Amino acid sequence: xxxxxxxxxxxxxxxxxxxxxxxxxxxxxxxxxxxxxxxxxxxxxxxxxxxxxxxxxxxxxxxxxxxxxxxxxxxxxxxxxxxxxxxxxxxxxxxxxxxxxxxxxxxxxxxxxxxxxxxxxxxxxxxxxxxxxxxxxxxxxxxxxxxxxxxxxxxxxxxxxxxxxxxxxxxxxxxxxxxxxxxxxxxxxxxxxxxxxxxxxxxxxxxxxxxxxxxxxxxxxxxxxxxxxxxxxxxxxxxxxxxxxxxxxxxxxxxxxxxxxxxxxxxxxxxxxxxxxxxxxxxxxxxxxxxxxxxxxxxxxxxxxxxxxxxxxxxxxxxxxxxxx
Amino acid sequence: xxxxxxxxxxxxxxxxxxxxxxxxxxxxxxxxxxxxxxxxxxxxxxxxxxxxxxxxxxxxxxxxxxxxxxxxxxxxxxxxxxxxxxxxxxxxxxxxxxxxxxxxxxxxxxxxxxxxxxxxxxxxxxxxxxxxxxxxxxxxxxxxxxxxxxxxxxxxxxxxxxxxxxxxxxxxxxxxxxxxxxxxxxxxxxxxxxxxxxxxxxxxxxxxxxxxxxxxxxxxxxxxxxxxxxxxxxxxxxxxxxxxxxxxxxxxxxxxxxxxxxxxxxxxxxxxxxxxxxxxxxxxxxxxxxxxxxxxxxxxxxxxxxxxxxxxxxxxxxxxxxxxxxx
Numbered sequence: 001x002x003x004x005x006x007x008x009x010x011x012x013x014x015x016x017x018x019x020x021x022x023x024x025x026x027x028x029x030x031x032x033x034x035x036x037x038x039x040x041x042x043x044x045x046x047x048x049x050x051x052x053x054x055x056x057x058x059x060x061x062x063x064x065x066x067x068x069x070x071x072x073x074x075x076x077x078x079x080x081x082x083x084x085x086x087x088x089x090x091x092x093x094x095x096x097x098x099x100x101x102x103x104x105x106x107x108x109x110x111x112x113x114x115x116x117x118x119x120x121x122x123x124x125x126x127x128x129x130x131x132x133x134x135x136x137x138x139x140x141x142x143x144x145x146x147x148x149x150x151x152x153x154x155x156x157x158x159x160x161x162x163x164x165x166x167x168x169x170x171x172x173x174x175x176x177x178x179x180x181x182x183x184x185x186x187x188x189x190x191x192x193x194x195x196x197x198x199x200x201x202x203x204x205x206x207x208x209x210x211x212x213x214x215x216x217x218x219x220x221x222x223x224x225x226x227x228x229x230x231x232x233x234x235x236x237x238x239x240x241x242x243x244x245x246x247x248x249x250x251x252x253x254x255x256x257x258x259x260x261x262x263x264x265x266x267x268x269x270x271x272x273x274x275x276x277x278x279x280x281x282x283x284x285x286x287x288x289x290x291x292x293x294x295x296x297x298x299x300x301x302x303x304x305x306x307x308x309x310x311x312x313x314x315x316x317x318x319x320x321x322x323x324x325x
Numbered sequence: 326x327x328x329x330x331x332x333x334x335x336x337x338x339x340x341x342x343x344x345x346x347x348x349x350x351x352x353x354x355x356x357x358x359x360x361x362x363x364x365x366x367x368x369x370x371x372x373x374x375x376x377x378x379x380x381x382x383x384x385x386x387x388x389x390x391x392x393x394x395x396x397x398x399x400x401x402x403x404x405x406x407x408x409x410x411x412x413x414x415x416x417x418x419x420x421x422x423x424x425x426x427x428x429x430x431x432x433x434x435x436x437x438x439x440x441x442x443x444x445x446x447x448x449x450x451x452x453x454x455x456x457x458x459x460x461x462x463x464x465x466x467x468x469x470x471x472x473x474x475x476x477x478x479x480x481x482x483x484x485x486x487x488x489x490x491x492x493x494x495x496x497x498x499x500x501x502x503x504x505x506x507x508x509x510x511x512x513x514x515x516x517x518x519x520x521x522x523x524x525x526x527x528x529x530x531x532x533x534x535x536x537x538x539x540x541x542x543x544x545x546x547x548x549x550x551x552x553x554x555x556x557x558x559x560x561x562x563x564x565x566x567x568x569x570x571x572x573x574x575x576x577x578x579x580x581x582x583x584x585x586x587x588x589x590x591x592x593x594x595x596x597x598x599x600x601x602x603x604x605x606x607x608x609x610x611x612x613x614x615x616x617x618x619x620x621x622x623x624x625x626x627x628x629x630x631x632x633x634x635x636x637x638x639x640x641x642x643x644x645x646x647x648x649x650x651x652x
Contacts, residue, residue, distance in 0.1 A: 025460070051460065057490070062449045062483025069453020072439055073389070075460060077453075092480075096443050097450070105432035106423030107646035109439070141647050165649035 006181045009151035010040045010116075010172070013158035014078065016189065018048055021076060024162055026053045027063050028080030037082045038118060038177055060089035064115070068098050071113045071167075078162060081117035084171065085129040087136075098167040099142030113168070114161045119212065119263055120174040124307055127299035132263040134211070135270045137169045138240050144194060145241040146170040149215035151183040153238055156192030163191065173213040173263065181216070195242035199251070203233035206257040206321050209248060210236055211270050214261035214293075214312070221317035232321065240270060248274070249282050256287035257324045261312050266294035288324045293317060332539065334610075337603055339382065340538045342617045344374040344596045346624070347398040350407060353625050354397070354414055354428075358574045362633075364416030365427040368395040372536075372569035375595035376500050377402050379541025380468060383549050387437065389458075389467040391451040394429040394442040395500075395568075399470055404436045407628035417635035424638045444505075445478025447471055448497070452484050455493030455559075466552050467495045474505025476519050485526040485559070492558035496548055497523070499563045500535060506572040507581035523561035535564030536595045567593070 004012070018024045026041060026048075032055040035042030045053040056063040060081065067077035081087055087094070094115065101109040119132040137145045144166050148154035154172065161168040175181075200215055201222050210218035215236045222232035233251050237243055252258055258278060260271035271292035278290055293312035301307055312320075351369040358367050370377065373395075381402025384390070392399045400410060405421055413420025414428050422432055429442035439454065441447045451469035458465045475481050476499060488495050499519050503510050516522060520530035531548070533540050541564060548560045567590035571578040578587070603610050 057483070057486060059483035059487065061480050062452065062487055065446060065449020065480060065484070066453035066456055066487060069391075069439070069450040069455075070457045070460075071453070072450070073454045073457030075457045092443060092446055093449065097441060097446060101432070102649055103647050104422060104426045104430045105434070106421070106425055108422070108434040109432050110649050112649075144648070 001184045001186055003182050004151050004185050005179060006151045006154055006172070006176045007038070007040060009155035009185055010158060011042060011044070013155045013162070014041065014044060015047070017159055017162040018044070018052060023074060023076045024052070024078060025070070025075055026078050026080070027056055027067055029056055029058060029082050031055060031080050036080055038174065040080065040116070060086055061093060064090035064093040065097065067113045068093055068101070068111055071111045072101070072109055076112050076162060078114045078116065081115055083125070083129045084117045084119045084133055085125070085131045087117060087133055094143070094167070094169070095140055099140045102166070103142060110165050111167050112165045114158070114170060115168070116158070116170045116172060118172040118174045118177070121263065121295070121300055121307065121310060122175045124302045124304050125300070126302040130300035130307070132265070132295060134171050134240065134262070135264050135268060135273065138270065138273060142167065143241060144168045144239065146194065146239045147212045148172070148238060149176065149210070149212055149236055151181065152185050153192060153198065153236070155185055156190055157194070157238060160191040160194060164194070171212060175213050192238065194239045195244050197235055197237045197244035197247040199233065199247065200236045201232065201234040203231040203255070205231045205255060206259065206324060207233045207235060207251040207255045208317065208321070209258065209260045209274055210234055211262040213263055217312065217314050217317055218261055220314040221321065224314070224318055225321060230321065230325065245277060245281065248278065252278055252282045253285040256285050258286070259291045259293060259317065259320045259324065261293040261317055263295055263311060265297045266292055267297050269294045291320045291324055293320055334603070334606060337599065338613065338617070340378055340542070341596070341599050341603065341614065342621070343378040343382070343402060344538060344599065345618060346621050347374045347377060347401055348596060349621050349625050350401065350410070350628070351397055353629060354411070355570065355574045357629070363414045363428070364424070365429065366573045367414065367428045368573050369570050370395050370398045370568065372590065372594070373500055373502060373566045374398055375538035375541050376498065376535050376564045376566060379538045380498055380545045382542060383545045384466070384468065387465050389437040389439060389451070389454045389465065391447045391454065391467065391469045392431065392438065392440045393444070393447055393471055393475070395472070396431055396440055396470070397428065400431045400433070400438055403433070403438050405431065405433055405438065407624055408631040411628040411632040412635050415632040415635070416637065417632055418638040418642070419631070419635040423642060445471065445475040445480040448475065448481050448484030451495050452487045452493060455488060455495045456491060459491070459493055464553060465494065466549055467493070468498055469495055470498050470500065472505065473499060473501040473503065473510045473514065473519055474508070476522055477513055485523065485528060488559040489526045489528050494552045494556070495559045496545070496552065497528070497559060497561045499561070500566055501563055502566050502568045504568070504572070504581070509581070518563060520561055520563040528559050528561050530561035530563065532563045532565065535566030536593045536598065538595055538599055
């Protein structure tokens with residue numbers, strides 16, 4: 001076991017899978033010598049060259065479509081979309097092609113692509129770069145959606161995404177790239193199967209379901225509340241499609257109280273779906289209504305003075321928990 | 326029509342048979358559509374058969390084609406059986422995609438047929454197939470079919486640029502049939518010849534009479550040989566042609582074009598032109614043509630019977646194969 005950062009974990013996953021399987025290629029803007037806008041692919045061009053680490057033109061619709069075509073023909077393309085805010089540029093190829101081809105071809109065609117992209121709130125990136133569109137993709141049958149929060153999770157889930165035969169969208173978060181996000185990762189090869197939530201902290205009084213960056217805020221809140229004798233359980237679903245409903249429902253049945261914290265907007269966000277599932281499947285176990293904490297329903301402004309209020313803070317989570325107890 | 330063709334009569338008869346097969350298949354499909362037997366829409370290519378046939382006969386089994394909503398002809402030329410195709414149009418379980426794709430979404434893994442019904446989206450897909458073929462050093466060609474309307478999408482321009490910078494083995498075939506549904510090419514496209522657009526991406530191009538199967542065939546042959554043997558990168562072929570019927574069957578094409586215009590183009594029928602040529606070469610050949618016609622009629626009858634008798638997919642098919650790997 002070594003302690004590495006989230007960024008290092010991404011690089012290791014890509015490096016190891018490219019070594020393991022010659023069919024794996026990388027596509028994206030400035031991912032070659034430049035190493036990617038956030039250095040996620042740093043060093044890979046030097047090892048694998050331009051044939052496998054392909055710098056693309058600024059043509060998201062085009063190169064995601066090309067990735068879909070290459071996947072149909074047997075390659076395993078991993079695409080970097082520089083900011084999650086750029087996903088609308090390639091929605092047609094993701095939604096109308098990658099997601100549906102296996103089904104509409106009667107099971108003949110496979111599209112094993114991975115799209116990695118960071119949500120970028122926290123640096124004043126603004127309304128076109130900083131958005132968190134995770135829930136959009138949960139709505140689309142045929143796609144798998146991963147939201148790793150720790151170095152261990154991102155390495156294991158990215159490796160699994162690359163080995164998977166289905167199209168996967170893997171959401172990273174720019175704030176998760178920062179140096180504080182370190183964690184232990186095994187020396188040996190491992191993967192994390194999709195659809196297995198991780199109980200990041202065991203507790204009895206209340207359940208917090210945290211998505212991506214919000215897992216860490218939830219853990220911070222839980223540590224604070226422990227000092228007051230409140231026992232908080234933190235669940236990280238790790239993949240939203242497929243979703244480990246069993247772990248979530250089991251926790252809800254134990255605590256009877258739920259807070260969901262996410263980086264998407266509240267309206268039709270991830271929490272909307274999760275809370276619906278909880279009310280459908282564990283209504284009688286609920287002591288209080290499910291509480292959703294999400295980004296404020298506004299286009300992310302650039303001013304840091306405003307932007308810092310967009311996501312739920314640790315304090316917001318603490319207050320929400322206290323409200324429910 | 327190329328008059329000095331060196332092609333033997335057997336080849337010309339093959340052209341005749343293939344074009345007639347597509348024509349009769351689509352005529353029958355239109356009739357069945359009107360009777361309500363077909364799921365979804367159909368977009369007949371009647372009048373444009375020379376392109377599918379002239380290009381299709383130059384391809385090998387391992388080559389890829391990427392086709393559009395108007396793809397029956399190309400799919401037939403790549404080897405899809407009329408039975409499986411008709412069954413797919415009917416939405417039957419025995420169709421090429423088990424009834425889930427229908428006319429606009431034809432796939433065959435073994436025949437290397439990929440499609441999209443989203444205009445223009447086929448072009449990046451072709452780029453990806455080309456990328457894979459080049460990556461694996463395979464001697465395969467990708468043919469990307471699309472209409473004039475597709476060349477106004479961003480996907481077209483992004484795709485051509487990538488094909489050129491990565492020097493991929495792709496033949497882009499634009500079937501310029503003058504209309505994107507009701508919109509005439511002159512009101513939607515800033516260039517007179519769509520082939521000019523290839524120049525902007527440093528892709529060599531040629532314009533052919535898309536109603537002349539011999540010209541399409543011979544031109545395609547030269548281009549594909551160059552792509553295959555010299556690794557010369559992408560090529561662009563604009564085929565000037567015309568669809569006789571509406572954009573989709575049942576549509577009111579009278580709203581945007583005159584009867585006279587349609588009739589003018591019908592006089593340039595690719596099948597009739599070839600028939601004339603064959604009869605000029607040998608007046609006795611009408612008997613052979615009749616035999617071919619009869620054979621095709623039987624084949625189509627069999628296809629319809631097969632489709633009619635086939636079962637619809639069962640309800641369990643509705644939620645199968647959404648993912649390759651079960652959740």
